[in-house]
Amino acid sequence: xxxxxxNKNYSTWSMRPWVMLKQFDIPFExxxxxxxxxxxxxxxxxxxxSLTPTGRVPLLLHRDLVVxxxxxxxxxxAELFPHLALWPRQPTTRARARxxxxxxxxxxxxxxxxxAMNIEVSMPEIGAKLMKENEGVQSDLQRIISMWQSALxxxxxxxxxxxxxxxxxxxxxxxxxxxxxVLPVPDDIAAYCERITGLHSVQRWxxxxxxxxxxxxxxxxxxxxxxx
Numbered sequence: 001x002x003x004x005x006x007n008k009n010y011s012t013w014s015m016r017p018w019v020m021l022k023q024f025d026i027p028f029e030x031x032x033x034x035x036x037x038x039x040x041x042x043x044x045x046x047x048x049x050s051l052t053p054t055g056r057v058p059l060l061l062h063r064d065l066v067v068x069x070x071x072x073x074x075x076x077x078a079e080l081f082p083h084l085a086l087w088p089r090q091p092t093t094r095a096r097a098r099x100x101x102x103x104x105x106x107x108x109x110x111x112x113x114x115x116a117m118n119i120e121v122s123m124p125e126i127g128a129k130l131m132k133e134n135e136g137v138q139s140d141l142q143r144i145i146s147m148w149q150s151a152l153x154x155x156x157x158x159x160x161x162x163x164x165x166x167x168x169x170x171x172x173x174x175x176x177x178x179x180x181x182v183l184p185v186p187d188d189i190a191a192y193c194e195r196i197t198g199l200h201s202v203q204r205w206x207x208x209x210x211x212x213x214x215x216x217x218x219x220x221x222x223x224x225x226x227x228x
Contacts, residue, residue: 001028003073004048004059007035008209010219012117012173014058015205017073020169022201024084026077033057035216071105074166088161097160097167100147104170108144110136115177116221119209126222127181144174145189152188158195172196176206 003021005014021028033044048055052068060067060076067076078086088094114130114137130137148171151160159168175196178185185193196202215226 001026002031002061003028004031004033004051004057004061006033006044006057007212007214007216007219008032008205009119009212009214010035010117010216011057012112012176013056013070015117015173015176016070016170017058017060017077019172019199019201019205020074020077020086020166022204023164023169023199024081024086026081026084034214035219070170071101074101074170078166085163086166088163088165093155093161096151097165100151100160101167101170103147104174108140108174110134111140111144111174111177114221115181115183116219117173117176118180118219119176119206120212121180121223121227122182123180123222124182127183130181131184141183141185144171145185148189148192149186152192157192159192164199168196169201172202172205175202 001021003017005011005018008015018030020026033047036042036044045055048057048059051061051066052059054068056068058068058070058073060073062076062080065076067073074086078084088097114134115127131141148160151167155162159165160171161167175193177183178193179197197206213226215223217224
């Protein structure tokens, strides 16, 4: 099994299946491609164009399977390893977990657009400004807080649906955003964020991200150069 990913400092969609595979101890080969300039002739595009019609990461290759899109990858891996319960076992809980993943997949555009994942920096001043001036970011964050509180209350934790699942992997990049921009969350949500950050898979992702030292301008809405 091979998983193609982008820069760990920036790539939220890559982080989701990577954390899922690592946390469930599913063996795979990581193939990391630097975003670079992302032009049609870049190494990134050249490596991917023969493998996937989208030319994007993440991409999963397994025997004769070629799977792109993080949610499709999650579903495929869940089918390949049914004994691991990547989704909750109970049907109604599983349906809810799938629903909140789909909501992340298609929604929260303000948070995603204005709070780009950037693990190597801390930007509390940007977070404070956005929370003061951007209603979309405010609304997205409040919806996430409400969603997480409801799931944690019903399951009893420590993760959204009790045991760690795809849903937690799917929201790990949101936890990274809350961390980078120091977005205001209540104590129970802050505690959940600490549990996610403390996972061995997430810790490894963060460590690797901090070792990259690559500055990709298109993914840097608030900096013009790397920190010195």
